Amino acid sequence: MLIKLIGGILIIVASGAFGIGMGNKYGGRPKELKRLRILLQMLETEIIYGATPLPFALANVASKADNSLSHFFQDIAEGLIRGSFYSVKEAWDKAVDTSLQDTYLGASDKELLKSFGGILGASDSNDQQKHFKLFYKQLEQQEDLAEEDRRKNEKMYRSLGFLFGIVVFIVLV
Amino acid sequence: MDVSLIFKIAGLGIITAILNLVLIKSGREEVAMMTTLTGVVIICMMVVNLISKLFDSIRTMLMF
């Protein structure tokens, strides 16, 4: 009887944790998008008002960011400073593919980010500002979508995990 | 007759109801429907033995 009980608890905890994990995926995305937007705003300030060269601007932003996003900016900055890339786009695309793997950002977010890499640094500050504005709009849209996704899914996956565990327990006992 | 079976069915019923609620709330009516159906089927499978036993005993009663 005791073993049954322990087994049951294990099942419920496991599936509950799985559900919470799934839920977090939806919860993390809008947060990360928002953080990304704030970091890009910093980058914009560096570019428009500081006229800091892009590699250094990126490094500055990276020092203010936390973990995964910081890696992203750091990787680009380092790549550009070391001179291992011939354009920002190359460095940016590669960083999107490799450094953002342990974030919650989805494929569509990455696509959007990639489209921005080709523009960054490639024109005068007026133009850059416009592109930044446009990109914020697109990011906000993405944020809204992510937020809606979160509202729909986060709670559901969390409760679903537990409930499923309980069902399995009841059916098996 | 086992009382625990009744509890089991009750538990499943409650959970199916909650699942149904959660799924409907997050806008997945079809999935909610399926889940409810699955719940019903599972419970049916649990009681099908008992029902067949019931039929058997009725039959033996009448045929006798």
Next chain:
Amino acid sequence: MINNGNMSDILKYMPANISSILVKLPDSIVEHVEEVRLRVGRPLIAAGSGKEYVMGSMGWLEAAKGEPYIVTVEDIKSAVQLISNFSVYSVEDEIRNGFITVSGGHRVGLCGRAVLDNNKIRTIKDISFLNYRIAKQIIGAADKVMNYIIRSPDSIYNTLIISPPQCGKTTLLRDIIRQLSDGVERYSFRGRKIGLVDERNEIAACCFGRPRNDIGIRTDVMDSCPKAEGIIIMIRSMSPEIIATDEIGRREDGEAIIDAINAGVKVITTIHGNDIEDFLRKGSLESLRKDLFERIIIMSRRNGVGTIEKVYAENYCEIYSA
């Protein structure tokens, strides 16, 4: 003569396709390359010492047979990013002037579609022509003229250098500045404080405010600053004994130079022209004619870049002729 200009310095500002072609040039040619030209849809050309080297994808066309390498739009785009350190916005002013100075003092001229704003160039878009100019500081380029410029161990003559483009005018001025600033032992000339107003950033080749060329130990540099304003600021704030500046031409420049001379500061400057007549004819520099310059040096490239053609003293009387 020491030559610090080296083509390998600028290779890192070129896209992969192009630098990989240029490294195939033999060292004997590389030494002489002064310019590398990129034009969209046209062959890649390196030039130097009056010769042109059309490049094929395997190297110099005359040495290695094949089709010329045609520069693509992507090449230029990538080059612009590399030159500007991936930040076109941070070199807007340079682009407006048509060139960017990269580390090492080399300059990249650029051309494309000008975007106007109130009849002034706001920026250059769709850049499609690039000219990498390899800067060569020649230490000792001014040896031949120093004795004309130095008046006494602690004073010099106001000097004007007249020269057509590409004759080594800037190189000469740079070396004069270096020698006057460090002091010239041969004429027991003590080094003087020099204020260098480097509007086109050609003389000192500053990168983030730090001069890349040797311009002497007593030289202060105001780079990328309009000459007229720069001269006034220099006189007011840095107490120079000599003001040096490049390529005067506008009326304000002339007035600022008169101000400087009236303030007791010696002036060394250059203008474009072939002969002293060209200078006398320049309407905008009318005010400068009356004997302000005690020495006028005329340059040409008759015997190679940097030939000193003539030197005039006061009242335009000739004291040296090649």
